[in-house]
Amino acid sequence: MHARGILAATAAVWLVAPQAATTAGGGLNPMIALHEQGAPVFGITHAAIAAGRQRPSPPGAAPVEAPPPLPLPSLMSAAEETAAYRRADFTYTNYSSAQADRFMGFVGALLRAGASVRTHPILAKVPILHTDQALAVSRIHEQLNLGHAGVMLQEVESPEEVRTALAAMRFRAQGGTRPEDGVGLAAAYWGVSEEEYRRRAQPWPLVKDGELVLWAIVESREGIARVREIAAVPGLTVIVVGAGTLRGVYSTTAADGSRVLDRPAFDAGVAAIASACREFKVACSHPANTAAEVEALTKQGFSVFTMQTRNDAAFAAIAAGRAKAGR
CATH class of the missing domain: 3.20.20.60 (Phosphoenolpyruvate-binding domains)
Known part of the structure; x- marks a missing residue:
């Protein structure tokens, strides 16, 4: 679905959002409360929202025909996957102006999937x-x-x-x-x-x-x-x-x-x-990107971690880090 179409589809959600959120009270951005508490903060890259290319052959391997581009992901599917994972304290994106329309559609889809700055700061x-x-x-x-x-x-x-x-x-x-x-x-x-x-x-x-x-x-x-x-x-x-x-x-x-x-x-x-x-x-x-890296870096005094991959190791690293911090 084109980004503009998703934005139009979410207009009704936008209109009721202010009343729904302001009754909850407190801060909106959960990262700030964690900083105030001196607690660790964990983020992870979002689900892909743009077409990509398959990983090329490693150096030294026999040359092969260039792989075809990966299919363009559905914005709603990507948003639902991102919104369903609530263990991260922020979502990291590789934003560029060239994909502004698509990213607007992604934010609209996140809203439809139940996400907000309270659950998925970007x-x-x-x-x-x-x-x-x-x-x-x-x-x-x-x-x-x-x-x-x-x-x-x-x-x-x-x-x-x-x-x-x-x-x-x-x-x-x-x-x-x-x-x-x-x-x-x-x-x-x-x-x-x-x-x-x-x-x-x-x-x-x-x-x-x-x-x-x-x-x-x-x-x-x-x-x-x-x-x-x-x-x-x-x-x-x-x-x-x-x-x-x-x-x-x-x-x-x-x-x-x-x-x-x-x-x-x-x-x-x-x-x-x-x-x-x-x-x-x-x-x-x-x-x-791994639990071992988070543990070692925590001992060195680091408290904010961005998982640059979105895989089992990254999810496990966030789970282990939160458990270690009693979160």
Whole structure:
């Protein structure tokens, strides 16, 4: 079904959502309550909503004919699968403007499947801010208008980037740069009126009663060099170790063409990020995909984990992490 068709089909749900949600009281974004309690936070990538390609043959294998694209998943099927799983504290997406219509349809389908920001907060990366500030700020506005519960900044290298993002998350009437219009879908997913949405859609903990979170991914030498300045910005919720990118940053190419990781330098970079998190009392995140990884990272002081796969190992990791935390 085309995204616009699903949006039209969910109009009735949107109209009753504000009354249904506001009677429950309390905060809307469950991640914030967990941060306030010092409890671990677990997220997982959402069910696929776009067509993909099958995994290619491994390096060195005999060449084969390119596999055909995987079929386009049904938005409703993907939404029902996502909504049915309620053990994660947030849903991570690979959003892009090119699939905006389809993603709007997915949010509408999530509503029809019984999901909301209370049960399935949505997070996604935005373009690198210091590469193209106008594009990044525009994407922040776009993604928040689609109901996202926060913003993930890529490759953060300065405190100014964090401040710019915080301003982009706040409406103009609140001193920010976000336009007041276009919030209908976000308000529907949050289950509040547009007026109430504008009041609550502010960054926490900068605004005590805010419901939006801001993550800064540090994944460069420049970012690590200034990580204490980044962590010190009021309003930053989470600092993420961009482990995959950092492994490339701290690797060199050997004579045989293989990549060699400078493990001491990589470990020192990760330690610097973790130290800044502790010093400025900002939650620290690291990607994880197995229960063993979650356990090891927890011992190192990490408390926010994104499962970058959606498989049995990831589901087991969340279950084990929640059990360990008594959740």
